[in-house]
Amino acid sequence: MGRAKHMMEQGYNSDIGAYICPDCIKEDGIKSFIIENSTTVTSPCSYCNNANVKTCDMGLVVGYIHECIIKEWSDPAEELPYESAEGGYQGSVLDTHDLLWQVGVNVDDESIIEDIAESIHQSHWTKNNYFSLSPDQTLSYSWKSFCQIVISKSRYFFLNAHNESYDVNQHDEMNPIKILDTVASIIKNLTMLKEISTSEEIKRVRIVDEYREATTASDLGSPPLDFCKMANRMSPAGIPMFYGAFDLETSIKETYEPEPNLTKKAVVGNFYPCRTLNVIDLSQKFKIPTIFDQDQSYRFEKRFLYDFIKDFTKPIERADRAHIDYVPTQIVTEYFRHILSKDTSLKIDGVIYPSSKNQNNKAIVIFADNDQCVEKGTKSRYTEELLFLNNFEEIELTPFNII
Ligand SMILES: [Zn+2]
Structure with a gap:
């Protein structure tokens, strides 16, 4: 085979006569390729x-970039209908230069992009399987429809209810109720189960009137059944849970809605677990692989998870709608607590999640009711104790002293 013919078939020109160092490309996957x-x-x-x-020889780098790109991008002629009367391809098309920027080939020196674009023979690109959802879109779409179903169609029998909007014949749709199992398997695969040791302090705050006392584990732990009237992010009204945080500021911000002209008191209970707790950690950060990373594992799952967690922890005002908007997260939490626990043969005791009130900090919900919060050195009379109160502190909250 002649050299020119070979180059046409491989899709790019490898005879560039240029060399590139790792510092000239910021994209991590390509940078690693150059180093290797x-x-x-x-x-x-x-x-x-x-x-x-x-x-590294630039020809090798272009070869690697080309190889990665063609896994997800194709020739518009093979993917899209063409209507000359409608202005050409019926879909979005990028030239190589724009594609390189779009997929993250990030450089300071524009001539690097130009060299790469010129060496790749194909000039225009569109997404593979243009008219299908990508795997992460399928998952996100399914989560959105799951939320819709349990909010406005079927809250208690959704597992068996007929769902008109789901088309079993569409290859890129999944039954929305399957999203619960999918989230669970992603959590297991990405090892998001975490232990909280008995030496880790967890703070729970109660906001009380200035002259009221709250001093005991029962006062400062999860609300007693009679007082558990509010729906919350992870718990419906009537199902008490322990909401806490690992630092003072977050624990107050998660609980306190400042009221103008009112002086309140935050009583901060410092609790410790009575035994090691097994929790799902949704606050873990993942690097989502790009198309240039050699390790592509769970790329789409991580992309979906990023959107899912953002949605799961989005701020919801404590308004009338809150009890409805929290329904999907309450169902997922109940699934973690009762169904995933069976499956992993590991009792899940709670969920750590990114705080929506104090960015870059974590909040936690523990599946403990009032009886499971005890004084130091004591046992619960009725059930397994999960948290003991070590001590507490009081902080005055005035309109001028908002943490
Ligand atoms: Zn350089």
């Missing part, structure tokens, strides 16, 4: 002229 394929040859970087760094 750098030769010891003393060819300075053709872009930053650095001669004191190992460089």
Whole structure:
């Protein structure tokens, strides 16, 4: 095979005659490729002229970029209908230059992008399977429809209810009720189960009137049944749970809605677990692999999870609608507590989640009722004790002293 013919078939020109160093590309996957394929040859970087760094033949780099791109992008001629009267391809099309930016080939020196774009023979691109949802879109779509069903169609028998909007014949749709199992398996695969040891302090705040006392584990722990009238993010009215945080500021912000002209008191109970607690940690941060990362594992699942957690923890005003908007998260929480526990043969005791009131901090809900919050060194009379009160502190909250 002649060399020119071979290059046409491989889809790019590898004979560029340029060398590139890892510092000239910011995209992590491509950067790693350059580092792994750098030769010891003393060819300075053709872009930053650095001669004191190992460089990689640009032809190899273009080959790698091309190989990664064609996994998800194709020729518009193969994917899209073409209507000359309608202005060409019926779908969104990018030229190679714009595609490179879009997929994250991030560079300071524009001539790097130009060299790559010129070396790739195909000039225009569109998404593979243009008219189908990508795997993460399928999951997100399914989560949105699940929320709709349990909010406005069938709250208690949704597992068996007929769902008109779900089309079993669409290859890229999944039955929305399956999203619960899917979330559970993603959580297991990404090892988001975490232990909280008995030495980790968890703070729970009660906001009381200035002259009221709250001093006992019963006062400061989960609300007693009679007082559990409010629906909350993870718990419907009537099902008490322990909402806390790991730092003072978050514990107050999660609980306190400032009221103008009113002086209130925050009583902060410092609790410790009575035994190691098993929780699901939704506050864990994941790097979502790009198409250039060699490790592509769980790429779509991580993308979906990012959206899911954002939605799961989005701020909801304590208005009339709150009890309805919390329904999906309450169902997922109940699923973690009662169904996932059976499946993992591990009792799930709670969920850690990113605080919506104090960015970059974590909040926690523990499946403990009032009887399971006890004084230090004591046992619950009726059930397994889960948290003991070590001590408490009082903080005055005035309109001028809002944490
Ligand atoms: Zn360079």
